[in-house]
Amino acid sequence: MAKLQHCGLVVEDLEQSKRFYGDFLGMEEVPRSPTFTFAGAWFRSAGTEIHVIQARDTTAAAGFPDPGRGENTGLATHFAFEVDDLEAMVAKAEKMGVPIVGGPMGRGDGVHQLYLHDPDRYLVELFQWVDRGEGSEERAAVRD
DSSP states (O other), X not given: OOOOOEEEEEESOHHHHHIIIIIITOOEEXXXXXXXXXXXXXXXXXXXXXXXXXXXXXXXOOSOOOGGGTOOOTTTSOEEEEOSOHHXXXXXXXXXXXXXXXXXXXXXXXXXXXXXXXXTOOEEEEEEESOOOTTHHHHHHHHO
């Protein structure tokens, strides 16, 4: 079985991204390979990592498409983090000025979720199980 180990994201402002993934989401910043010659940072939580790479050191543009330019992105393309207290994350987002773009809302299967943008407009879902209901062991196994 394959397991997602990390996502690589090109970012414009490395320090803003460190605040988002480290301070806001509470991920642990971990050492990067000492052979890398480009700016970036690695963050880890529950065995999964986010690797952010400074845009000026790559050939890729930072961030997610801008709906303001007519790019219809909706809430489909995203990555998600399970959290223990979604309401606390809403309050933290408001306090830190992190823009919420969808939710909080029920998903219909015992999950409440919200969507927000990181500093480079990558779409991030935060979700919390509020009612696992019947079959929760099977759903938990699929998630793990």
